[in-house]
C-alpha cells in the first residue's frame with residue numbers, strides 16, 4: 001500500500017517533516033474516504049471519534065475503535081480494514097502497535113510520541129521493508145512546526161531550541177503544595193519524555209521536527225495559578241529568531257494533562273492525509289472550506305466542552 005520511505009539523516013530523532021517520522025507524504029488525493037481506526041477512546045481518542053462521526057474531518061470516516069479489552073482478532077481485523085490507525089492510548093500502546101500497524105502496511109498517527117525517547121533511533125520501532133506503513137506525529141498542543149522544520153532543514157549547526165511547558169502541579173504529578181511557580185525539570189526532550197511520559201509529547205513532536213531529541217532543550221514549570229496549559233518555544237538560528245506562545249484550553253476528561261486542541265491536530269493530519277497534502281497546507285477543492293462549514297452553534301452538541309475561563313494572569 002505505502003511505498004518505502006527514504007531515511008531521515010539524523011538518527012537522534014530529527015525528522016524530514018513536522019509530521020512524518022519516515023519521509024514525506026506522497027499520496028495523491030483520494031477518491032474514497034480514508035478509513036480511520038482509533039486505538040483508545042479517552043480524552044483525545046474520544047474527541048477524534050466524535051469529530052469523525054460528525055463529519056468534521058473532510059475525506060475521512062471512522063472505522064473500528066480499539067479499547068484495552070479488544071481481542072487479538074478484533075485488532076487484526078481493525079488494522080486490516082483501516083487505511084490509517086490513530087494511536088491515542090499510552091506509550092505502552094504505541095510501543096506495542098507501531099511495529100504491528102506499520103508491518104501491516106498501514107500508516108499510523110502516534111499521539112504518545114514520547115515512546116520515541118525510549119529508542120536511540122525513532123525508526124527502530126517501525127517495521128522495515130517495502131510496503132511498510134509510516135508513522136505520522138501530530139504537532140499536538142503546539143504549532144509553528146512548519147517554520148521551525150524549514151529553518152532546521154536550512155541548517156542545524158548554529159541552531160538553539162528551547163521549549164517551556166507550564167502546567168498545573170496536578171497535571172505534572174507534582175504532589176507538593178506549591179504556592180508559586182517552580183521549575184521542576186530542565187534537560188533534553190528525550191530526558192523530559194522519560195521523566196514526564198504523559199506530558200512531554202509536544203516536546204517530542206517539536207524535537208522530531210527539528211533538532212532531534214537530544215539537542216532540544218525542555219524546561220517544565222509547575223504553576224499552581226494556571227488554568228490553561230502554556231507552551232513557549234524559542235528558536236535561534238542563522239535563518240531567524242522565533243518565539244511562539246500557546247495557551248491551551250485543557251480537555252476536562254484528561255485530569256488537566258491534555259490540551260483540547262490535540263484531538264483537532266490529529267483531525268488536521270487525517271484530513272491532510274485524505275487530501276494528499278500535509279497539515280497546515282490550505283487545500284481548495286475537496287473540503288467544503290472552513291468558511292463554509294456550519295457554525296458551531298448549528299452543530300449537534302456532541303462535542304466535549306472545553307474550559308471557557310479567561311486566561312490566568
Ligand SMILES: NC(=O)c1ccc[n+]([C@@H]2O[C@H](COP(=O)([O-])OP(=O)(O)OC[C@H]3O[C@@H](n4cnc5c(N)ncnc54)[C@H](O)[C@@H]3O)[C@@H](O)[C@H]2O)c1
Pocket residue numbers: 039040041042043044045066067068069088089090091092093110111112113138139140141142197198199201202205253254257258259262
Ligand atoms: N501528542 C500530543 O501533543 C499529546 C497531548 C496530550 C496527550 N498525549 C498522549 O496521548 C495519549 C492519550 O492521551 P489522552 O489524554 O487521550 O489519555 P486518556 O487516558 O484520556 O485516554 C487513553 C485511553 O486509551 C485507552 N488505552 C490505553 N492503552 C490501550 C491499548 N493498549 N489499547 C486500546 N486502548 C488503550 C485507555 O483505556 C484510555 O481509555 C497519552 O499517551 C498521552 O500522553 C499526546
